[in-house]
Amino acid sequence: MHYHLCPFVADTRMTESIAELYGAHHRTLRTRHSHALIASGYDWLVIYSGNAHPQFLDDSLCPFRANPHFKTWVPLPEHQGGAIVVGRDAEPRLVYLQPEDYWHSPPADPAGYWTEFFDLRTARDDSQVISALTGLTGKVAVIADDTAPAEIRSLGTLNPAKLTDLLHFDRSTKTEYEVECMRRANAIAVRGHRAAEAAFRDGASEFEIHMAYCSACGQSPNELPYDNIIALNGHGAVLHYHEYEHDRQPPRAFLIDAGASYNGYAADITRTYSAANDDFAALIESVDRAQQEICQNAQPGVDYVDLHRDANTRLAQVLVDHKVLECNAETAIETGLMATFFPHGLGHYIGAQVHDVGGHQATPAGDQRPPPPEHPFLRLTRTLQPGTVCTIEPGLYFIGMLLDELRNTDAGKTVAWKRIDEFVPFGGVRVEDDIYVTASGNENLTRAAFK
Ligand code: GLY
Ligand code: MN
Numbered sequence: 001m002h003y004h005l006c007p008f009v010a011d012t013r014m015t016e017s018i019a020e021l022y023g024a025h026h027r028t029l030r031t032r033h034s035h036a037l038i039a040s041g042y043d044w045l046v047i048y049s050g051n052a053h054p055q056f057l058d059d060s061l062c063p064f065r066a067n068p069h070f071k072t073w074v075p076l077p078e079h080q081g082g083a084i085v086v087g088r089d090a091e092p093r094l095v096y097l098q099p100e101d102y103w104h105s106p107p108a109d110p111a112g113y114w115t116e117f118f119d120l121r122t123a124r125d126d127s128q129v130i131s132a133l134t135g136l137t138g139k140v141a142v143i144a145d146d147t148a149p150a151e152i153r154s155l156g157t158l159n160p161a162k163l164t165d166l167l168h169f170d171r172s173t174k175t176e177y178e179v180e181c182m183r184r185a186n187a188i189a190v191r192g193h194r195a196a197e198a199a200f201r202d203g204a205s206e207f208e209i210h211m212a213y214c215s216a217c218g219q220s221p222n223e224l225p226y227d228n229i230i231a232l233n234g235h236g237a238v239l240h241y242h243e244y245e246h247d248r249q250p251p252r253a254f255l256i257d258a259g260a261s262y263n264g265y266a267a268d269i270t271r272t273y274s275a276a277n278d279d280f281a282a283l284i285e286s287v288d289r290a291q292q293e294i295c296q297n298a299q300p301g302v303d304y305v306d307l308h309r310d311a312n313t314r315l316a317q318v319l320v321d322h323k324v325l326e327c328n329a330e331t332a333i334e335t336g337l338m339a340t341f342f343p344h345g346l347g348h349y350i351g352a353q354v355h356d357v358g359g360h361q362a363t364p365a366g367d368q369r370p371p372p373p374e375h376p377f378l379r380l381t382r383t384l385q386p387g388t389v390c391t392i393e394p395g396l397y398f399i400g401m402l403l404d405e406l407r408n409t410d411a412g413k414t415v416a417w418k419r420i421d422e423f424v425p426f427g428g429v430r431v432e433d434d435i436y437v438t439a440s441g442n443e444n445l446t447r448a449a450f451k
């Protein structure tokens with residue numbers, strides 16, 4: 001079996017536009033960091049990029065993803081051992097680690113549209129990085145994980161909540177540069193989704209589909225923002241299914257949740273397919289229609305908790321329409337049985353992390369708005385604002401463990417169990433798009449990329 005490779009062709013116009021957008025992004029970051037430093041009483045912030053964790057009892061390294069704070073400043077999602085220093089009113093400094101090393105290929109010289117915005121210092125080893133970070137006068141904060149050398153972690157207060165809460169709150173409003181990065185991440189991921197669908201229809205195994213996806217995106221699994229979910233048939237009922245079976249199965253159903261990265265920003269996309277024009281295909285179509293209506297309603301000023309509740313009701317109606325439930329949608333909501341079929345949240349913020357920070361943060365000061373008790377897995381409880389980028393990912397699943405719990409309850413009496421048996425071999429349906437909320441409505445970054 002052969003799948004086409006279609007490498008991503010960078011065109012100059014696209015590069016120019018991202019360069020123009022980066023300047024304004026950088027200025028916004030400076031303003032936000034300056035305000036956050038003043039409000040939290042710090043003079044300087046050191047942001048360490050991080051290092052790959054070694055595997056236990058081995059000198060091999062785990063996959064690496066840079067500190068998201070670092071990635072928002074510089075498009076270096078793979079840079080290890082470097083740091084950025086931000087002051088209240090100083091040009092940000094980038095300490096760029098470029099070791100002299102014959103075991104690995106050292107990072108290339110920093111180049112591109114973003115370099116002119118930094119006081120650039122190249123370091124050849126950790127001790128030079130540490131030297132380039134010491135001597136800051138005043139109160140210092142450090143944002144770093146436990147891969148940072150002790151000398152860097154102790155340069156000041158480590159990960160102070162007052163400062164990180166302010167920065168995390170701000171990150172929920174994306175700059176134009178960030179949105180453009182996510183548009184491009186979506187365009188890359190869509191190439192993978194097309195190749196994956198073709199491979200599924202050709203009868204490929206999960207492993208082969210996964211490879212076809214990565215090839216078409218031109219991204220290795222470590223470059224993707226999260227582990228692909230490539231689920232054939234009943235595997236679609238496993239919410240975080242991360243196996244890649246090598247055996248080919250007669251293709252029946254296919255759920256793919258797979259993204260891509262651009263400059264460290266994520267796309268997060270799910271599609272579900274049925275091999276035949278059957279009842280499962282009709283169920284997918286209904287979920288897809290409901291999903292598009294929910295996307296339409298993701299408008300500025302809308303409370304995401306209300307959007308989740310509305311999605312739950314729409315999905316209950318889909319189950320009634322497809323004769324899975326013998327009660328009406330209101331009863332399905334009242335009895336709580338939708339937790340069996342839609343056991344996750346409607347979506348989450350997305351950005352430099354696939355599950356971006358601040359989804360429960362009610363105020364810049366860090367007050368939390370937890371999800372309602374009946375929807376404990378909802379990752380986003382905030383009101384949508386212009387600049388929000390979030391996912392909308394309703395789903396309906398036939399999960400053995402949850403169905404068994406429901407079977408002998410009163411609510412279980414309203415379920416058409418024969419119908420369930422018909423759907424179990426298909427696993428489940430999820431449809432997921434990335435939505436950019438604007439002042440006047442929204443832009444569906446994913447559907448635009450599929451067009
Ligand atoms: N792919 C992870 C998620 O959809 O949240
Ligand atoms: Mn998602």
Ligand code: MN
Nearest residue numbers: 257268269432
């Ligand atoms: Mn997803």
